[in-house]
Amino acid sequence: MSIQWFPGHMNAARKKAAETMESTDLVIEVLDARIPQASCNPMVEQLRNFRQRPCLKILNKSDLADPHATKAWLDFYNAQKGVHAVALSCKKPSDVAKVPGLALALAPHRAVPTKPLRMMIMGIPNVGKSTLMNALLKKRVANVGDEPAVTKVQQRLYLGKNMILVDTPGMLWPKIAHPTDGLMLAASHAVGVNALIEEEVATFLAERLLLNYAKFLTARYGFPTEGIDGVSVIEGVAKKRAYRLKGGEWDLEKAAHTLLLDYRSGALGRISLETPASREHLLATYVPPVLLGQGKTTDVSQGEQGELDPLPRQ
Template sequence: IMGIPNVGKSTLMNALLKKRVAKVGDEPAVTKVQQKLYLGKHIVLVDTPGMLWPKIAMASDGLMLAASHAVGTNALIETEIAEFLGNFMLERYPQLLTTRYGFQTEGLDGISVIEHVAQRRGFRVRGGEFDYEKAAHVLLHDYRTGALGRISLETPETRAAALARHAAEVAEKARIAEEKAAAKAEEAARGKRGT
């Protein structure tokens, strides 16, 4: 059984075997090594640690994985993930924010969503400032546990659009690099002719 971290591979194995044989938890990297279990005479289940791509090319992919808790907490800063999620919720599911936290979303951005969560929940630190980190944690927790509602971070259409934008960005970077290399080569050639 293979997949990204924290999607329920071990839970599936436990369900198939109808007993708890694989340790599970609500965090990535609970399964550390492969575990073989025999379902029958000719069926072997192998529970594997979660796997990710060696390099995540698009930052939005990393943020979506982190928001979904597929990437460990040390991989990214939780407040940045919550800001991303806040912006995403404003764009696609603003009514769920209003329903859950009781504030209007017009004119807000990801940072102000977290500030509003802190205000509505009464999260404060010494000096009366809002506890931004605690509110960010609550927003992510509410998303991960489904307390915000049914949310999809990606659809086939949004994925296609993101890939198209990424391809255009890569092509533009390549074009700029080629122009710089050509200009450098031309400058070097002029320097040789001038001597």
């Protein structure tokens, strides 16, 4: 299943962001700590690198992510020029209170009356940008919702006298190159429901969990995981929760939805779906699918298998 989701307002948001970047001193990019690189919009990287703007990468929802994987990601990003990464939860005021100081450290020549620090908050849909804005300003200035793409227009707001925040709409990119990225984004609720089939996304998630967090499945749902696949996990959830259709068959759609909700809420435990090492392995082994008219190429099974290898422990 290849997931693509790029509503029309996102293209307008990209153009507006490119215009605003010219007068921006610093980019605050909000990532999902469970899937940092999959949730890192390449268009954001292109825009800020073109203008040579420093970046504060916030790995949000770190309280839901595997702390070992998060540490590896912080090391990975903090080794990059012009980048500082921090893991936090935008729902915790004490975490958010650190952000202005971290931003100022990346642009120490700004934040004075004659030169206010101009910051643009960017990221994919439903990653927590609006929650961050509201927490920074200590009032509700941005709508927060459980569905992706709640924010559709830019907002320019003042954080104190010498800091300006621009909140941008959540943007994906026109073509997600790696199928597993689309599935990770969908599992983490960054993609509109009209662009996915929940049973397929939940099956992918279940297979990833079997490889790296099988004990979490047993602890949550009470069934053994030895020798089963992703579809069997969905069936197991349906049986344990007694989800049945009117005809008596198991309600796999409801079970799939439950698994996704339990992952998204953290009820399953602290889970990361990728690490820097697994990302490197994906890029090294991925073979693009054959397009119609291009003829036959080598078997892609190796690349597809590589995407689901267990996450290397740091």
